[in-house]
Amino acid sequence: MFQFFSDALLRAADLALIAVALSAVYSLIRFPNVALVQYAVVGAFLAISLQSAGLGLVAAAALSTLAVGALAVLFNLAIFERLLKVESSIALIGSLALSMILSAVFLLVYGPTAYRLQLPVLAPIRLMGVRLTTWQLWTLGLSVVVLALFALLLLRTRLGAEMRAVATNAPLAAATGIETRRVTNIVVFLSGMMAAIGGITLALRGSVSIDMGTNLLLPVFAAAILGGLGNALSAIVGAIVIALAETVITNTNLGPLMGEAVWFLPASYAPVASFAILVLFLLFRPRGLFVSEVTRV
Amino acid sequence: MSGTAETLLEVRNLSRHFGAHQVLGDVSFDLRRGEILGLLGPNGSGKSTVLNIVSGFLAANGGSIGLNGRPIVNAGPENVTAAGLVRTFQLPSMPRRMTVREVVQAGDATTATLASATRPLRFDNEVDELIAAFNLGPVAGLPASSLSGGQKKLLSVAVALRCRPRILCLDEPTAGVHPNLRAEMVRILRRYNAEGVAMLVVEHDMLFIRDLCHRCVVLDRGEIIADCAPASLEDNPRVVEAYLGKAVEKGKLAS
Amino acid sequence: MSDFLIHVASIACIYGMLALSLNLQMGFTGLVNFGLIALFGCGIYGAALAHVMGWPLIAGLAAALVMAGLLGLFFARLGRRLSSDYWGIATLSIAEVIRITVMNESWTGGAQGISGLTLLFGDLRPWDGLARLGLFALALFATYLLCEKLVRSRFGLAMKLMREEPQLARALGHDINGIRARVMLISAAIAAVAGVLYAHYLTFVGPDQLVSADTFLIWSMVIVGGIANNRGVVVGAVLMQFAMAFVPFAKDLLGLPTDFVAAARLILVGGGILLFLLLKPQGLLPERVGAGK
Numbered sequence: 001m002f003q004f005f006s007d008a009l010l011r012a013a014d015l016a017l018i019a020v021a022l023s024a025v026y027s028l029i030r031f032p033n034v035a036l037v038q039y040a041v042v043g044a045f046l047a048i049s050l051q052s053a054g055l056g057l058v059a060a061a062a063l064s065t066l067a068v069g070a071l072a073v074l075f076n077l078a079i080f081e082r083l084l085k086v087e088s089s090i091a092l093i094g095s096l097a098l099s100m101i102l103s104a105v106f107l108l109v110y111g112p113t114a115y116r117l118q119l120p121v122l123a124p125i126r127l128m129g130v131r132l133t134t135w136q137l138w139t140l141g142l143s144v145v146v147l148a149l150f151a152l153l154l155l156r157t158r159l160g161a162e163m164r165a166v167a168t169n170a171p172l173a174a175a176t177g178i179e180t181r182r183v184t185n186i187v188v189f190l191s192g193m194m195a196a197i198g199g200i201t202l203a204l205r206g207s208v209s210i211d212m213g214t215n216l217l218l219p220v221f222a223a224a225i226l227g228g229l230g231n232a233l234s235a236i237v238g239a240i241v242i243a244l245a246e247t248v249i250t251n252t253n254l255g256p257l258m259g260e261a262v263w264f265l266p267a268s269y270a271p272v273a274s275f276a277i278l279v280l281f282l283l284f285r286p287r288g289l290f291v292s293e294v295t296r297v
Numbered sequence: 298m299s300g301t302a303e304t305l306l307e308v309r310n311l312s313r314h315f316g317a318h319q320v321l322g323d324v325s326f327d328l329r330r331g332e333i334l335g336l337l338g339p340n341g342s343g344k345s346t347v348l349n350i351v352s353g354f355l356a357a358n359g360g361s362i363g364l365n366g367r368p369i370v371n372a373g374p375e376n377v378t379a380a381g382l383v384r385t386f387q388l389p390s391m392p393r394r395m396t397v398r399e400v401v402q403a404g405d406a407t408t409a410t411l412a413s414a415t416r417p418l419r420f421d422n423e424v425d426e427l428i429a430a431f432n433l434g435p436v437a438g439l440p441a442s443s444l445s446g447g448q449k450k451l452l453s454v455a456v457a458l459r460c461r462p463r464i465l466c467l468d469e470p471t472a473g474v475h476p477n478l479r480a481e482m483v484r485i486l487r488r489y490n491a492e493g494v495a496m497l498v499v500e501h502d503m504l505f506i507r508d509l510c511h512r513c514v515v516l517d518r519g520e521i522i523a524d525c526a527p528a529s530l531e532d533n534p535r536v537v538e539a540y541l542g543k544a545v546e547k548g549k550l551a552s
Numbered sequence: 553m554s555d556f557l558i559h560v561a562s563i564a565c566i567y568g569m570l571a572l573s574l575n576l577q578m579g580f581t582g583l584v585n586f587g588l589i590a591l592f593g594c595g596i597y598g599a600a601l602a603h604v605m606g607w608p609l610i611a612g613l614a615a616a617l618v619m620a621g622l623l624g625l626f627f628a629r630l631g632r633r634l635s636s637d638y639w640g641i642a643t644l645s646i647a648e649v650i651r652i653t654v655m656n657e658s659w660t661g662g663a664q665g666i667s668g669l670t671l672l673f674g675d676l677r678p679w680d681g682l683a684r685l686g687l688f689a690l691a692l693f694a695t696y697l698l699c700e701k702l703v704r705s706r707f708g709l710a711m712k713l714m715r716e717e718p719q720l721a722r723a724l725g726h727d728i729n730g731i732r733a734r735v736m737l738i739s740a741a742i743a744a745v746a747g748v749l750y751a752h753y754l755t756f757v758g759p760d761q762l763v764s765a766d767t768f769l770i771w772s773m774v775i776v777g778g779i780a781n782n783r784g785v786v787v788g789a790v791l792m793q794f795a796m797a798f799v800p801f802a803k804d805l806l807g808l809p810t811d812f813v814a815a816a817r818l819i820l821v822g823g824g825i826l827l828f829l830l831l832k833p834q835g836l837l838p839e840r841v842g843a844g845k
Contacts, residue, residue: 031637032637032641079826079830082830083829083830086829086833088636088637089582089584089636089637089640090829090833092584092636092637092640093584093771093775093825093829094825094826094829094830096586096768096771096822096825097768097772097821097822097823097824097825097826097829098822098826099822100765100768100818100819100821100822100825101818101819101822101823101826103818103822104814104815104816104818104819104822105815107811107814107815107818108811108812108815111811112811218641218644218645218648221641221645222645225638225641229638266656268652268655268656269652269656271648271652272649272652272653275645275646275648275649276649278641278642278645279630279642279645279646279649282630282633282634282638282642283630283633352723354719354722354723373722374722374723374725375722375725375726375727375728378723378724378725379725383723383724383725384723385723386719386720386723389720390717390719390720391717391720392712392713392715392716392717393716394712394715394716394780394839394841395709395712395713395716395841395842396841396842398842399709399712399842400713402706402709403706403709403710403712403713403721403724403726404724405706406710406724406725406726406727407725408706409706409707409709409710409726410706410707411707411734413705413706413707414701414702414705414707414708415701415705416705417704417705418704418705418706418708418709438842440841440842453720456720456724457723457724459724460724460725
């Protein structure tokens with residue numbers, strides 16, 4: 001049982017960082033940036049490359065995180081600001097196109113093989129009957145700390161207040177002297193950093209290959225939409241729900257239902273859980289879990 | 298205030314709240330055949346909410362609306378329009394990739410069926426008549442979004458009339474419109490009113506109201522506080538108070 | 553070489569139909585469908601189902617149309633309450649669910665797919681390739697005429713009004729849920745027919761034909777060719793299809809590694825979309841505003 005929860009928790013932490021980043025950016029510029037999941041892959045690959053170039057683990061991770069933040073701002077200035085002037089759905093298509101180009105770059109630079117960070121081997125820990133590697137604990141801790149810092153930033157700082165003001169009513173915020181473009185780009189920078197950290201935590205626990213971003217796309221979106229896109233912190237709850245659903249669907253013995261003693265759904269069905277929840281939610285509560293909707297005819 | 302044969306639109310006990318905030322208390326009024334009724338009130342008094350509910354864009358929490366005896370409350374905008382009531386918007390937004398003429402043609406939803414694809418597209422005579430009546434001839438072939446704010450308002454009224462409504466609901470038809478166009482608007486609206494179109498007009502401009510409306514209903518904080526002729530508005534102390542607070546000299550309201 | 557050209561032209565015709573289908577949805581009605589490949593999938597698996605059951609081709613076509621119609625209506629139903637970005641993600645998810653399900657179930661042939669479908673005009677050898685190309689070109693042309701009729705009608709005006717000003721369309725009495733459902737049904741039917749033709753051309757059906765990357769390929773055809781221009785999207789389909797087909801030659805010519813093919817195709821699609829959106833958003837043949845007289 002505890003194994004089940006630890007699996008779900010680790011998965012939730014992976015999804016939450018990127019989902020929160022996605023949701024935070026959406027709150028400001030009203031389009032879901034698909035390329036964020038690829039920023040996570042850039043973060044992971046860059047950290048691996050920097051490490052093999054001779055940097056220490058911490059330095060490589062930090063440098064990669066900053067670089068991805070800068071890259072996110074660069075793409076925002078060069079592509080998304082311009083596409084958003086047309087329409088938000090055009091910006092969404094543009095972000096899909098950017099994702100494809102990034103995939104191509106990964107393929108050309110890294111090829112289809114999987115890569116790993118060079119990590120010192122640490123003894124696994126036994127906790128309530130579950131084997132956890134030290135790196136799993138580290139990544140979980142790191143995710144929690146980053147999410148907590150982001151929450152503090154959002155709720156306790158001037159930047160956070162400005163960000164919420166822009167999210168609620170951008171023209172009004174601009175009229176009161178908030179530089180909406182600066183606030184937006186700072187948040188884009190932070191979102192790139194969070195995505196990169198998300199990618200690096202995945203690299204700390206296993207291998208990274210070029211399809212990581214594509215595989216993350218729909219679960220991350222499901223988590224963000226479940227929380228209510230634009231409602232950054234509730235994306236964490238969304239991530240937990242999705243992670244639980246994925247873990248339940250692949251770890252439950254469906255034998256009795258199928259008339260057999262033991263029958264598990266193939267692991268490839270795990271993503272179906274998140275998509276199914278996503279579609280059901282979009283059907284019945286399109287604004288997410290926490291928004292009480294104004295009835296419209 | 299009970300509905301008679303003269304009553305075209307019968308609004309009874311309309312209420313609406315957003316969360317804990319009561320926007321409309323208990324609003325009742327009638328629109329008679331051939332009448333132009335002004336709906337007035339300070340900002341936040343609930344005028345737009347009334348218009349949104351009447352036109353089917355917003356659900357009411359309580360109350361009823363009858364159009365010619367037919368209930369239309371919470372029927373959805375397309376059904377309200379089909380029943381004969383059509384609205385315009387305060388800030389009409391017009392398509393970038395359709396011409397003025399196409400937009401006016403598209404105002405007729407009844408013939409826009411799949412079966413229409415079996416025939417080549419022809420514009421109805423009525424389209425050209427409306428375009429001429431609203432002086433939109435010179436811009437008829439331009440993208441609708443390229444018009445000025447005032448022209449867009451004219452266009453939105455022309456498109457609404459294309460639905461051949463019994464009741465036309467206008468949301469601030471002169472706000473932001475050049476004075477020359479405003480006189481134009483009054484002239485055109487009078488003409489269609491003479492042809493039998495009743496109107497419900499949300500407006501701030503007192504000159505426009507006095508020029509056009511036969512009667513006024515004044516809303517304040519979601520309640521009706523007056524129902525009178527436009528000329529007697531400024532004699533009504535509750536109206537003056539609602540607009541300007543107490544201790545206001547008579548005659549200031551019109552300015 | 554000429555066989556190869558006929559092959560690429562045949563596939564271009566099929567993709568031209570898909571581009572026209574997407575153009576009806578996205579170009580003229582503003583429906584951002586990222587799950588188009590699933591509607592196409594209903595077509596190819598409808599044909600495969602008929603093959604497995606031993607039905608004639610026409611029954612496969614009927615099955616394909618029914619499945620695609622139901623899926624199209626489901627997409628339309630979802631669109632009632634969702635803004636375009638949410639709807640795009642929802643349709644993408646549904647297409648992925650369908651692909652994963654098809655890949656893991658045995659009745660669909662699983663990952664191996666279903667092979668041995670009858671080849672269209674197979675007994676006309678050696679002229680079968682040309683005969684197929686003729687049929688596909690005819691189907692493309694018929695689809696083009698259908699789409700042109702549709703967008704140059706009063707219904708077409710309603711589609712365009714809904715695309716840009718859905719609120720105004722509703723205020724004027726247009727039933728936008730009805731318009732959405734009709735457009736989805738028509739474009740689903742086009743995609744299903746394209747799928748049936750495709751299945752009886754490749755004679756093989758598998759989950760690899762359902763990947764979302766192909767949806768984005770169709771998107772690139774529409775964006776490069778010209779959003780809301782039916783001729784433009786056909787031009788886009790031919791251009792993109794030929795460009796994709798010649799990537800392997802470029803690889804051999806330049807002696808590049810195999811990964812180059814996949815990467816170059818991603819760059820063609822992604823780069824094509826992005827460059828056109830940024831530099832020439834109206835595409836090669838822009839929409840003709842007010843052309844309907």
